[in-house]
Ligand code: SF4
Ligand code: SF4
Ligand code: SF4
């Protein structure tokens with residue numbers, strides 16, 4: 057494509073032919089105010105906010121519909137442009153309820169921002185405001201306040217063009233126009249939450265977040281979603297200080313982070329809700345073991361020593377062939393590397409299972425969601441699991457347990473009882489050693505001899521490899537709950553107690569060693585760029 | 592945090608010979624006090640004799656007599672109500688945000704009235720931590736909180752008792768201050 061050269065606010069800008077003035081300005085760091093234009097949803101030009109002056113044009117031009125031309129001279133802050141932008145903001149506010157004190161959008165609202173930046177007018181309207189429906193539940197997680205809507209139609213276009221589900225439409229005309237559900241529909245598609253992010257004002261808000269905490273209290277951590285093999289880029293938002301809000305939970309909201317190589321602008325609703333698990337009551341907090349039917353908590357040092365001694369003894373007497381280890385793609389690259397060192401290289405466990413079974417598969421669609429509901433299946437494959445390191449299946453494992461070939465089962469983040477159904481308890485009674493290493497308690501936690509609490513994805517720095525082979529960083533947003541620890545540390549501690557070498561105290565050197573030893577990861581560093589790096 | 596900090600050094604005033612000698616300064620202090628004493632004595636005497644005089648200084652017999660506070664003084668907070676008796680506060684959290692002492696704690700909830708939308712489920716101010724700056728009053732967009740109760744006596748026997756709840760701040764419930772049997776050191 058040919059390059060053209062234009063001038064915006066005195067800055068000379070290069071842009072591709074056919075590019076829009078609004079995008080060319082953005083690339084030069086100039087923000088032209090706009091509501092309706094969105095790079096993924098087109099430019100209907102309805103909000104009339106991006107008016108700019110173009111030299112030689114008789115009237116102001118709409119920057120989101122104006123293609124660049126060679127030699128064009130654009131002024132976004134000329135007196136005429138400023139006046140027009142301010143007037144547009146004033147028009148948008150004519151019927152606006154100014155609910156800011158009770159509006160969850162306050163603090164991240166483009167009406168507030170543009171009023172401050174471009175308008176600062178005192179209203180010249182003396183008529184009463186028009187009232188429209190408030191507190192309308194559009195779907196399980198989206199709330200509409202039609203009074204606050206500025207009719208930018210972003211939500212409608214998202215549902216028409218991206219999901220194709222068409223739940224929302226604009227009804228009536230003129231100032232009575234309002235967003236509403238298409239008759240007979242509910243806004244419950246798996247990507248519905250994105251309309252909340254798209255809405256530049258507080259017309260569409262998240263029901264899960266409603267009145268939980270003010271947005272200016274939140275801390276945002278750029279990390280990735282661990283809900284499925286795509287690994288969408290997200291911002292995990294936490295409420296670090298004023299813990300009496302949001303029911304005392306630390307993690308309170310997830311927003312998508314733009315990453316054109318992975319998820320574009322969107323995330324799915326399952327991922328959007330995944331903050332709920334971080335502070336769930338089911339979290340395991342202390343290592344414990346079952347002794348004569350009773351669970352007893354203990355310190356990590358003791359647990360490591362005792363468990364290592366038990367393992368070593370059983371391996372000596374019954375042979376390592378009978379130790380089965382269930383890992384999963386929920387574990388990070390560092391975790392799986394440590395697991396490989398412990399179970400494969402040190403203990404030579406006879407049976408390994410990593411690939412997702414019925415417990416970790418979900419619906420797949422053409423937009424984002426992947427069938428494997430684990431973030432690091434590709435990473436496990438790159439480390440050799442399922443290839444050089446042979447894997448068993450849930451069924452063959454059940455058979456071997458029932459026939460007495462397996463004496464020990466160590467399950468990490470997965471529950472054999474959930475997969476084996478009614479045969480499960482019988483199988484467990486055959487085992488001499490059972491270890492449940494997990495973030496959340498489940499049926500197996502009750503039955504297992506050892507319970508080791510893992511830190512959740514939000515509580516550690518780690519790397520995950522998505523299905524495209526893109527290695528991305530998860531960043532620590534919170535401290536591990538209770539005594540829980542990242543899984544690599546748990547594996548490393550046992551390895552050390554067994555007499556193996558494990559010098560690492562933080563994830564960075566683990567990844568450094570991994571990238572040296574594992575050819576697939578060669579050349580990668582722990583400090584990955586925000587959009588990740590390919591294997 | 593950016594921004595340059597400019598430091599201005601202020602010289603301490605140096606003492607001259609007269610100050611260093613001490614006696615003169617002590618006498619000067621005595622002179623100020625005595626002048627006030629005799630001036631007030633003179634004015635009160637004139638007044639007692641029924642003669643016209645400037646008013647003399649009066650000592651308020653606090654705590655036997657109530658404290659006199661100016662009407663614009665910032666006194667203990669109160670939460671205001673709407674005409675129908677419901678609280679004006681919409682739990683916007685602006686006062687909680689601005690409070691430099693971080694002594695306001697509000698938990699928000701859904702209001703049954705759709706035109707109000709949001710309200711406070713609980714609202715507490717820890718007066719033991721409050722610095723009486725009045726920022727909360729300035730920040731409130733609903734005129735829901737004021738510091739005009741006129742009350743300046745709020746002491747309590749424990750830190751917990753210094754926390755005022757929503758019902759107490761609205762005047763729906765008197766501040767319950769459990770008086771613990773205090774030990775009088777002179778009672779023997
Ligand atoms: S949408 Fe924005 S301007 Fe309107 S009430 Fe909400 S925060 Fe205020
Ligand atoms: S609800 Fe929000 S996104 Fe939809 S048209 Fe209104 S302002 Fe735009
Ligand atoms: S007066 Fe100042 S310190 Fe006291 S509650 Fe209000 S804002 Fe906080």
Ligand code: SF4
Pocket residue numbers: 679680681682683684685686687697727730731732733734735736
């Ligand atoms: S600023 Fe006013 S309305 Fe907002 S929470 Fe405080 S008292 Fe309530």
